[in-house]
Amino acid sequence: MKTLLNIIWLILSGLWLFLGYFVAGLLLCLTIIGIPFGIAAFRIGIYALWPFGYTTIERNDAGAPSLVGNALWLILAGWWIALGHIVTGVALCLTVIGIPLGVANFKLIPVALLPLGREIVRTDRPFEADRRW
Template identity: 40%
Template sequence: MNLILNVLWIVLGGAWMAVGWLIAALIMAISIVGIPWARSAVVMAGYSLLPFGMRAADRTEITGPDIGTGAFGTLGNILWLVLAGWWLALGHLVSAVLNAVTIIGLPFAWAHLKLAGFALWPVGRTLVPR
């Protein structure tokens, strides 16, 4: 079932948002300071391309506290929000609205809304299988 949902997802907006995440990764990688966020954005591009079967979880629940889950993580999230998070979240919100127009698109709209929340505050979170 995840395979069918992921294929439909790619057609109904997942590919465009994955490209958006890759553009954000490229912009972050060009600025040397943004390299840690660039790697995360590439991971998120993969999640944005194939979200069904995976979920986002707090890293403290999975591996325990680390440098990205404390004060530095909050600072990283604020920087991410200002530089790239808001427009990626906006892209997911627009995709959610477009998918919510049809009944078939409702599960995809919900997935876009979850990804929009992740796009706003990603530092200190990780992806795990369902």
């Protein structure tokens, strides 16, 4: 079921979201200060490309730089991106077929608001990030 939903998502909105996040990531990586934000945009883009079967978790080792970076991201871009996901999610939820896709858009809101200090993991292995070391 996840694969079918991912394919429908990819065709209807995932590809466009991925391309938007990818272009934003390239632009952000043009400056040294923007590189962490560009990497975050690339991660969000990959998550937006194939969201079913994945979730985000907060990293315990993220420190003060993530907090400062998230504050800048939230003020400059995060709330606009989250607002776009809210509007698109509500529009998709107006149809029965679009409800899972709308929920996937709502799932992207937390990572769009505060992307630094988060990791994207598979839902069947949520604690895999803790076992890296």
